[in-house]
Amino acid sequence: MELKDRLKQARKHRKMSQARLSEATGLDQTTISNLETGKVLSTSKLVQIAHTLQVDAHWLATGKGEMIREFQIEERRLPYGDMNHEMELHDTEIVEGREPLTADEVELPCFYEVEFAAGDGRTQVVENHGHTMRFPLSKLAKRGVSPDQAACATATGNSMEPTIADGSPIAIDKGTRHIIDGKIYALDHGGMLRIKRLYKLPLGRVRLVSDNADEYPEETYSLMGPDSPKIIGRVFWWEVFD
Template sequence: MLNALREPSTNYRAMTDEILLHDTEVVDGDEPIRPDEIELPCFYEVEFSAGDGSTQVIENHGHKMRFPLSKLTKRGVSPENAACATASGNSMEPTIADGSPIAIDKGTRHIIDGKIYALDHGGMLRIKRLYKLPLGRVRLVSDNADEYPEETYSLMGPDSPKIIGRVFWWEVFD
C-alpha cells in the first residue's frame, strides 16, 4: 500500500499527459480581427432620461468582444446570433459574479431546464436559470437563492419575461 502512494499509477500518468497548457495571447484593441475570430456586439442596460426611471435593454453598436470562431462552432452558436453583456448584481453568484462579462446565444430561446438565460423583463436585463412548468409557465431561479427567492411567471402574461437567449459563456476572476 505504501508503494502505491509513492509511485504514480499508469492511470495517473495518463491523466497528467492529457492536461494541455495554452499560451495566453494579449490582443491590442486596435489589432485587426483575424480570420479565425469574430467580434460580438454587447448589450447594455440604459435608464430612460425622462419618465418613470424604467430601463431598456439595447444593443451597443460600439463596444465588442472578440471570440474564436471555433469556440462558437463547438457550442453550436451562430455568430450572427451571439452577443455579449455584463452581469449586474449578485443574484447568480457564485457562478456569475457582479460585473462579469457573459455571452448570449440569441438563437436559443427554447428552455433547456437548468440552463442560464438572459431575459428582458420589463426592460430590465436579468440572468436566471430557467425551468419549464406545465401550462406555459416558467421558474426563474437564482444561484444566490438565500437573497433572491425563486419566481414563477406565465410565458404569455403581461408581466412575462422575454427570453433574449441562452448564456453560453461567462468569465469570473477570483
C-alpha cells in the same frame, strides 16, 4: 452570400472535392453536401474547415472581410530527426481594443440597459452596436452558435454567484430561446437585463431560479403575462473570477 455559397466558393478555389474535404476535416461527406445546399446551417468544425481550405475563418463564418488572408503558422520539428511538421492551432481569448481581428476572431455586439428618453426611470435592454467584444470563432463553433446569433453582456449583482460573479462578461446565443431546464438565460424583464436559470412549468409558466437562492428567492411567471420576462437567449459562456 450565405455560408453555403462561401463554403462552395472556398472549396472550389482550393480545388478540393467534397470527399477530400471530408477526409481532411473528419466531417461526413453528407454533412458537407448539406452545408453547401443550406440544409445544415452550422458546424462545430467551421474553423477547421477554414484552415483546411486556407481561407479566413471570419469570412467563412460571417461573410465579412476577405476570403484569403495571410496565415501565421507555427511549426515545430518532431523528435528523433523526423522532418515532418505539425500545425499548432492556438486558442484565442477575448480581448478589447482596435487591433485587427485575427482569423479566429469575431466582434460581437453587447447588450446593456438604457433609460428611456422620457427620464421617468424606466429602462430598456438594447443591443449596442457601438461597443463590441472579440470572441473566438472556434469557441462559437464548438457550441454550435452562429456568429450572427451571438452577443455579449455584463452580469451585474450577485444573484448568480458563485457561478457568475458581479461584473463578469457573458456570451449569449440569441438563436436558443426555447427553455432547456436548468440552463442559464439572459432576460429582458421590464427593461432590466437579468441572468437566471429557467425551468418550464405547466400552463405556459416558467421558474426563474438564482444560484444565490438565500438572497434571491425563486420567481414564477406566465410566459404570456404582462409582466413576463422576454428571453434574449441562452448564456453559453461566462468569465470566472477568483
